[in-house]
Amino acid sequence: MTAKKLGRQTAALAYPPSxxxxxxxxxxxxxxxxxxxxxxxxxxDDTFGEATWEKSEQAMQKQALALAxxxxxxPASSLDWLFAGDLLNQCISSSFAARGxxxxxxGLYGACSTMGEGLxxxxxxxxxxxxxxxxxVASSHFCSAERQYxxxxxxxxxxxxxxQWTATAAGAAILAREGPGPYLTHVTAGKIVDRGITxxxxxxxxxxPAAYETLKAHFQDTGRAPEDYDLxxxxxxxxxxxxxxxxxxxxxxxxxxxxxxxxxxxLYDIEAQDTHCGGSGCGCCAAVLTGYxxxxxxxxxxxxxLFCPTGALHSPTTAFQKESIPGICHAVTISNTR
Amino acid sequence: MTAKKLGRQTAALAYPPSxxxxxxxxxxxxxxxxxxxxxxxxxxDDTFGEATWEKSEQAMQKQALALAxxxxxxPASSLDWLFAGDLLNQCISSSFAARGxxxxxxGLYGACSTMGEGLxxxxxxxxxxxxxxxxxVASSHFCSAERQYxxxxxxxxxxxxxxQWTATAAGAAILAREGPGPYLTHVTAGKIVDRGITxxxxxxxxxxPAAYETLKAHFQDTGRAPEDYDLxxxxxxxxxxxxxxxxxxxxxxxxxxxxxxxxxxxLYDIEAQDTHCGGSGCGCCAAVLTGYxxxxxxxxxxxxxLFCPTGALHSPTTAFQKESIPGICHAVTISNTR
Numbered sequence: 001m002t003a004k005k006l007g008r009q010t011a012a013l014a015y016p017p018s019x020x021x022x023x024x025x026x027x028x029x030x031x032x033x034x035x036x037x038x039x040x041x042x043x044x045d046d047t048f049g050e051a052t053w054e055k056s057e058q059a060m061q062k063q064a065l066a067l068a069x070x071x072x073x074x075p076a077s078s079l080d081w082l083f084a085g086d087l088l089n090q091c092i093s094s095s096f097a098a099r100g101x102x103x104x105x106x107g108l109y110g111a112c113s114t115m116g117e118g119l120x121x122x123x124x125x126x127x128x129x130x131x132x133x134x135x136x137v138a139s140s141h142f143c144s145a146e147r148q149y150x151x152x153x154x155x156x157x158x159x160x161x162x163x164q165w166t167a168t169a170a171g172a173a174i175l176a177r178e179g180p181g182p183y184l185t186h187v188t189a190g191k192i193v194d195r196g197i198t199x200x201x202x203x204x205x206x207x208x209p210a211a212y213e214t215l216k217a218h219f220q221d222t223g224r225a226p227e228d229y230d231l232x233x234x235x236x237x238x239x240x241x242x243x244x245x246x247x248x249x250x251x252x253x254x255x256x257x258x259x260x261x262x263x264x265x266x267l268y269d270i271e272a273q274d275t276h277c278g279g280s281g282c283g284c285c286a287a288v289l290t291g292y293x294x295x296x297x298x299x300x301x302x303x304x305x306l307f308c309p310t311g312a313l314h315s316p317t318t319a320f321q322k323e324s325i326p327g328i329c330h331a332v333t334i335s336n337t338r
Numbered sequence: 339m340t341a342k343k344l345g346r347q348t349a350a351l352a353y354p355p356s357x358x359x360x361x362x363x364x365x366x367x368x369x370x371x372x373x374x375x376x377x378x379x380x381x382x383d384d385t386f387g388e389a390t391w392e393k394s395e396q397a398m399q400k401q402a403l404a405l406a407x408x409x410x411x412x413p414a415s416s417l418d419w420l421f422a423g424d425l426l427n428q429c430i431s432s433s434f435a436a437r438g439x440x441x442x443x444x445g446l447y448g449a450c451s452t453m454g455e456g457l458x459x460x461x462x463x464x465x466x467x468x469x470x471x472x473x474x475v476a477s478s479h480f481c482s483a484e485r486q487y488x489x490x491x492x493x494x495x496x497x498x499x500x501x502q503w504t505a506t507a508a509g510a511a512i513l514a515r516e517g518p519g520p521y522l523t524h525v526t527a528g529k530i531v532d533r534g535i536t537x538x539x540x541x542x543x544x545x546x547p548a549a550y551e552t553l554k555a556h557f558q559d560t561g562r563a564p565e566d567y568d569l570x571x572x573x574x575x576x577x578x579x580x581x582x583x584x585x586x587x588x589x590x591x592x593x594x595x596x597x598x599x600x601x602x603x604x605l606y607d608i609e610a611q612d613t614h615c616g617g618s619g620c621g622c623c624a625a626v627l628t629g630y631x632x633x634x635x636x637x638x639x640x641x642x643x644l645f646c647p648t649g650a651l652h653s654p655t656t657a658f659q660k661e662s663i664p665g666i667c668h669a670v671t672i673s674n675t676r
Contacts, residue, residue: 004467005418009442011468052659080343081527088653089427091447095530095651095664104347104527105666106455107447107651109429117444121459128466129342130349189419189442192433313433313445315426321390326433328443 004127007221009214011120011187013127016338018179020133021072022290025060027142027168030279030287033268038291040067046143046168054092057141060170060283061086061097065137068172068290072133079103079174080131083118085110086139086282087166088148093139103135111311112207112236113190114138115171115286116330119307120187122175123332132177139170140281149200149316160201164238164264164280165273171286173294182297186333188218192313194326200319204241204264204277207310210327211237212248214308215256218331226256230302233293234329235263235285235309238277239270263288263309285309294334303336342465345559347552349458349525351465354676356517358471359410360628363398365480365506368617368625371606376629378405384481384506392430395479398508398621399424399435403475406510406628410471417441417512418469421456423448424477424620425504426486431477441473449649450545450574451528452476453509453624454668457645458525460513461670470515477508478619487538487654498539502576502602503613509624511632520635524671526556530651532664538657542579542602542615545648548665549575550586552646553594556669564594568640571631572667573601573623573647576615577608601626601647623647632672641674 006012023040031042041063048059061084069076076082082101084094085108098105110117118136126134143153145166151157175184193210211234219225226232226249237245242262249256263285264278289307296302308331314323344350361378369380379401386397399422407414414420420439422432423446436443448455456474464472481491483504489495513522531548549572557563564570564587575583580600587594601623602616627645634640646669652661 005469014467054655054659085447087428089655090425090449090651090653092651092653092656094447095666096656096661098530099532099664101530103529105530106459106527107666109423109432109445109447111428121444121463124463124466124468125459128462128468129352130462130466131343189444191441192436192439192443194437313428313430315428315430317392317427318430318434321392323434326437328433328445 010221016183020176023067085114113311116309140283165275166281167284169283169287171290206325208244214329348559354521358514361405391481423452451649454647478621502618504619505622507621507625509628544663546582552667
């Protein structure tokens with residue numbers, strides 16, 4: 001163990017980087033939800049001017065990064081590192097979106113935990129003395145995800161009550177070594193957790209144990225308790241997964257519910273917008289963080305949050321082979337003070 | 339720019355980590371090639387005891403990591419971070435192989451550049467003061483890759499002369515903050531480079547420009563020349579891509595050929611083993627590094643090498659949509675002296 005490593009999974013940054021800019025781009029349905037005011041760009045037909053859904057997702061990711069860079073007052077050429085990821089096979093939304101960017105690029109696959117994974121790595125590199133600027137971007141698109149993971153939309157397949165709705169959304173954040181905050185102060189990287197869930201229509205159940213393990217490790221490694229945070233935001237456990245997470249902590253005598261929420265619950269009015277268990281997809285928590293959450297921190301609504309994206313690391317192939325679903329959760333502490 | 343960042347793309351490690359252990363697992367064909375003596379385990383039927391090719395690949399990755407940890411004399415529970423990646427949709431070989439590992443996990447997608455990407459990030463985290471041990475593992479399997487990217491093997495499709503052969507191989511390396519070397523001293527992270535190549539049967543041509551750009555950046559950022567290295571090893575440009583890379587440098591008046599080789603050329607006897615342009619796949623350069631190259635450094639055959647894995651970041655979907663192929667190359671310097 002070294003000075004900046006607390007316990008098994010947590011890094012405490014010596015000189016926490018600052019969020020210098022953050023922005024998001026979402027689809028029509030997301031723009032009709034409760035967080036509409038926090039989005040930088042709302043598409044009106046989800047194509048974003050492109051001929052295929054995959055190219056639409058690339059366009060969203062590009063635009064989100066451009067907007068975030070603009071808010072940070074930096075060109076892409078000042079990025080020391082760009083981290084990006086998405087849900088599509090071979091992460092094509094990310095690598096194709098990054099073609100035009102003049103930045104050293106690291107592609108990630110963390111499913112819906114990608115924004116957490118990227119922020120964790122970007123923050124540690126900057127804190128380690130490697131450069132001054134890093135970008136993190138993640139995206140998902142309902143239409144590209146449905147046809148890849150489930151059925152082409154044209155089939156009109158019915159959705160199970162436990163499903164979540166893959167968000168059409170991209171979010172980007174620019175971290176800087178210097179700046180007025182909010183700051184990324186701690187990273188708790190997740191281990192893979194698999195409790196044997198095989199129902200691909202119930203990702204919340206597959207990911208809740210991973211969120212539980214990472215949060216437990218975070219509290220243990222840092223000596224903190226849920227009460228030390230104004231908000232603990234998982235993403236995207238949805239309704240069922242959130243209940244499971246709170247129940248897992250309740251068994252330990254810890255009450256998470258009063259300060260816990262989930263990006264999948266925040267993004268939509270889940271009843272009125274018929275999203276069953278809520279939102280999901282790499283873009284869901286990326287868009288909620290880069291709008292609602294970071295804007296709220298800048299406004300002083302919260303001063304200290306724990307942002308905990310969760311991912312389900314399966315594929316249609318593993319489901320056909322009757323494998324269970326491995327989950328992961330990466331948590332980062334974001335604070336208005338260094 | 340900060341102290342440890344040289345130029346635009348290169349990081350010079352202040353306290354270079356040491357390769358504490360490295361190991362590989364390969365298939366039957368690879369075990370019949372010229373590097374046979376450098377492999378830790380050669381499977382005799384490529385199933386590795388599993389019922390599907392995807393599970394075979396997971397088994398290889400698990401075993402390579404276990405062997406590397408064993409050589410480092412460490413349990414998985416001492417890993418501060420584990421980086422892993424592969425070619426399969428949703429990187430299932432990696433996340434499923436990591437289920438049993440008690441280590442914070444970062445999933446990567448860099449196609450055949452993955453070993454370079456993982457080593458780059460792992461080295462920077464250790465150098466940044468974040469922990470003492472990190473693992474990096476990458477894999478590919480001919481049979482899982484063929485059916486995902488091209489055709490099921492049962493079709494017996496013919497292969498174009500420019501194709502490469504996806505290696506059935508996994509390689510793992512354990513980096514440690516302290517140790518007798520070899521050391522990872524520099525990282526040059528690649529940008530995405532796309533010169534408009536659309537032929538998915540000619541990956542060498544798609545990746546050569548990326549290798550050229552990263553090597554050029556490395557020489558520029560560090561002030562070094564090809565002559566400063568005993569060996570410059572790309573992976574996996576294959577025969578055609580290697581010729582293109584050398585030609586690109588020749589135009590600049592730089593002769594790379596005398597000290598350049600490529601993991602795709604080293605892995606097979608490309609004529610006798612009928613692999614057309616040579617090997618490819620995340621496992622190819624991972625297995626060549628963790629056997630032939632690092633063993634050769636320990637034996638003093640080479641004291642200073644530049645290891646430059648290259649990746650083609652396309653997917654079958656982008657090919658169907660007539661997109662060109664983005665390439666990337668991450669280079670790391672490995673030296674017997676700190």
